[in-house]
Amino acid sequence: MTRLVNAELLKLRTTRTAVGVFALTVAVTALIMTAVMLIAGRPGQPAIDSGILPDLVVVAKGPLVIFALILGVLGMSGEFRHGTATPTFLVTPHRGRVVAAKVVAHALAGVTLAAASAVVALGIGLPWLRSKGVEVAIFDADVGSRLLGLAATSALHAVLGIGLAALIRNQVVAVAAGLLWMRIEDLLPAVLHRPGLGRWLPEGAAAALTGASPATLSMWAGGLLFAAYGLALALIGTRFVVRRDLT
Amino acid sequence: MSAINVHGLSKRFGDVLAVDGLGFDVEEGTVVGFLGPNGAGKTTTLRMLLGLVAPTAGTATFAGRAYRELPAPTRMVGAVLEASGFHPGRSARNHLRVLATAAGLPGSRVDEVLGQVGLADAAGRRVGGFSLGMRQRLGLAAALLGDPGVLLLDEPANGLDPEGIHWLRGLIRRQADEGRTVLVSSHLLAEVAQTVDQVVIIARGRLVAHSTLADLTAGAAAAVRVRTPQAEALRDRLAAGGAAVQLDGPDKLVVTGVTTEQVGRAAAAAGIVLHEMRFERSNLEEVFLELTNHGGNRS
Numbered sequence: 001m002t003r004l005v006n007a008e009l010l011k012l013r014t015t016r017t018a019v020g021v022f023a024l025t026v027a028v029t030a031l032i033m034t035a036v037m038l039i040a041g042r043p044g045q046p047a048i049d050s051g052i053l054p055d056l057v058v059v060a061k062g063p064l065v066i067f068a069l070i071l072g073v074l075g076m077s078g079e080f081r082h083g084t085a086t087p088t089f090l091v092t093p094h095r096g097r098v099v100a101a102k103v104v105a106h107a108l109a110g111v112t113l114a115a116a117s118a119v120v121a122l123g124i125g126l127p128w129l130r131s132k133g134v135e136v137a138i139f140d141a142d143v144g145s146r147l148l149g150l151a152a153t154s155a156l157h158a159v160l161g162i163g164l165a166a167l168i169r170n171q172v173v174a175v176a177a178g179l180l181w182m183r184i185e186d187l188l189p190a191v192l193h194r195p196g197l198g199r200w201l202p203e204g205a206a207a208a209l210t211g212a213s214p215a216t217l218s219m220w221a222g223g224l225l226f227a228a229y230g231l232a233l234a235l236i237g238t239r240f241v242v243r244r245d246l247t
Numbered sequence: 248m249s250a251i252n253v254h255g256l257s258k259r260f261g262d263v264l265a266v267d268g269l270g271f272d273v274e275e276g277t278v279v280g281f282l283g284p285n286g287a288g289k290t291t292t293l294r295m296l297l298g299l300v301a302p303t304a305g306t307a308t309f310a311g312r313a314y315r316e317l318p319a320p321t322r323m324v325g326a327v328l329e330a331s332g333f334h335p336g337r338s339a340r341n342h343l344r345v346l347a348t349a350a351g352l353p354g355s356r357v358d359e360v361l362g363q364v365g366l367a368d369a370a371g372r373r374v375g376g377f378s379l380g381m382r383q384r385l386g387l388a389a390a391l392l393g394d395p396g397v398l399l400l401d402e403p404a405n406g407l408d409p410e411g412i413h414w415l416r417g418l419i420r421r422q423a424d425e426g427r428t429v430l431v432s433s434h435l436l437a438e439v440a441q442t443v444d445q446v447v448i449i450a451r452g453r454l455v456a457h458s459t460l461a462d463l464t465a466g467a468a469a470a471v472r473v474r475t476p477q478a479e480a481l482r483d484r485l486a487a488g489g490a491a492v493q494l495d496g497p498d499k500l501v502v503t504g505v506t507t508e509q510v511g512r513a514a515a516a517a518g519i520v521l522h523e524m525r526f527e528r529s530n531l532e533e534v535f536l537e538l539t540n541h542g543g544n545r546s
Contacts, residue, residue: 007349014341015334083332086299087389090326091349093298093315246299247260247291 001104004097008105012075018109021071025113028067029060029120037128048132054142056125058150058210060117065157065206068110069178072161075106077171085246099238102162103231110158114151145219149209152223156206159230166237202229249310250275250397250428251296256305257452258291265291267452268305273430273445275310275396278423280443281432284539288452289432290329293401297326309397321350325390326399327383335375339366339385342374346389360388365414379406387418398422400431404438416442436535450539463534471510473500474523484517485510498522 012018036059041048046055076099079085092098122138129136137143161178168174182203189197198204199216208222216222251273258266266288273279283289294300296307298314309317309324317323333342343357361370364384369377374385383406390398400419404412419429419442433439436446440460448456456463475481478500482492490505502510507526514521 003351004349007345010341010345010348011334011337014338014345015336017336078334082334084334086328086332087346088349089299090297091321091346093317093320245294245301247294 001097001101004092004101005104008075008101009108012105012109017074017078018071021067022113022116025060025064025067025117026120028063029117030124032060032063033121033124037124048129048134050129050134050136052134053125053129053136053138053140054146056121057118057143057146059121059125061150061153061210064113064117064150064154066179066182068113068154068157069161069164070175071109071113072106072158072163073165073171073174073178074161075102075109075158076162076165077169077174080169081171089246095242096238099162099166099234099242103159103234106158106162107155110155111151113158114154117154118147118150146210149211149219149223153206153209153226156209156223156226156230159227160202160233163230163233163235163237166234166242167240168237169241200225202226205229248275249273251307251309251430252311253292253296253307254305256292256295256307257303258288258295258300259303265452266295266302269449269452269454270305271447271454271457273428273447275428276423276426277444278419278429278431278442280436280439280446281430281449282436282439282446282535282539283432283434283449285434287434287449287539289434289449290401291452292449293326293328293399293430293432296399297324297328299328319350319393321346321352321393321395323393323395324397324399325393325395326401327386327390327403328399328401329405333374333377333382333385336373338371338373339377339381339388340370342385343388343392347392350393352393356392356394360391363391364388364418380408380411383407383411387415395427397428398430400429402432402434404433404435412438436531440531448535448538455538460531464528464531469503469526469528471502471505471507472523472525472527473502473510473514473521474498475500475514475519475521477519480517481510481514481519484513484519488513 039045040052046052079088088098089095126136126138164178165174168177185201185203188201189195205217205222205225208216208219209226212219212222217225249272254270256266256269257264269292281289291300292307295302296314314320314324340357340361343360344354347354347357358367361367364387366381366384366388369381374382377385383403387403403415407415419431422429431439431443443460445459446456446463447454473481476498478494478498482494482500485492485502485505491503493501495501507524510524
């Protein structure tokens, strides 16, 4: 299994796709941080005080999880799009193992994206707060839990991407389905008149990872539920789609 | 000991029966041409052997074991398949490094096989810029990565220039000389005739012939062509002896069912002058066409 995960990590490192997504994450985080610095402290915006630090860690979470999801989708569907599925499955005829290795490798890639985003956010945010004369404690429990949550949600969104693409071979359709679901999920509880439903849906569960509140599940429960969604998709996709004839 | 066993193998794609009760064995250490017109079911058969396509019925194994049951498939079987792909943005070397990593093969094999297929100089280039011939070589490099005892090559000559085809023949021959088993598919008999020990010919998913090349041509129709100013006299003489004779111009005959000796003797006995006589066998390509078209037109 280690061999297969290493092979998947090598796949990620040897095309421009993952590098591009990484660069995009860094750039977008920097952009958002700039915007935050410009508007912070204005009426209706977060105050510039030590309490802002945990929020800065997850400042680019929205785009970050979308990038992670796309990276996961590309990692799986690319095999079919480019026909590399044939050599891949010749080396590893048990296709479920390939999907499992992709899940692990892309989860690690998701963690890397989250780390890059957090480093950029804090790299810009800490000097800025210091220049405003705000004393900040970086080794703060809240900051730590946000960092952990950001890494987890990014990793699990990449896993969700693998699951989506295992189920929907077409790259564009799989990405579109993922993004569309995020929108639908926002509306669903209201449409169904079930306000409590949201926390049980994938993105609602994921939200607990980076900001647990009375409206969400606990961080652990949300994380596990969200992981279960991604893994369930990957399992169903492997069983019914990935194992199909490769002609 | 046979290296490849195909038994009662069938595959249905919707309404199309692509492979229909196919059966043949390939002996260890032989080079076998797997022949048939386009659409005969060659690729589907190879993909079933490799576990990429699930058979509707029957089995396709390597010495009795399904591909997915092989403990280290890449070390036992190497395959070049037509639709086998490459990520256009990945270099040739990295493509092979990925496969070697997943297969647990030493990284040194990557440069060895790149050299073997003549791609050492292009190893660092991205595959997107490769010609069809270079991609075919890279596919071969991937197949050779695990130094396997059995090679399955699906139309490996596609996209190769004449020099490349010559090189490919040499490569297949060297693999065979080292005792490897090679099953090489083609829709052109002439392409593999110089390389193979045996042929398995299929049409419409069914086996139509499995023999050595010599046996294949021995069974083919043969004729004696004669040029003589007394064509009609010789015709009557031979026809009386039971041969099938056809006049092919004012001074030419085509005689079947006799040897040149018999024709010569008949001519001498009747005092007939012969200007030319030669024995002619249908060539391989004609035999192949006849076999694969037998039993109606291809759909």
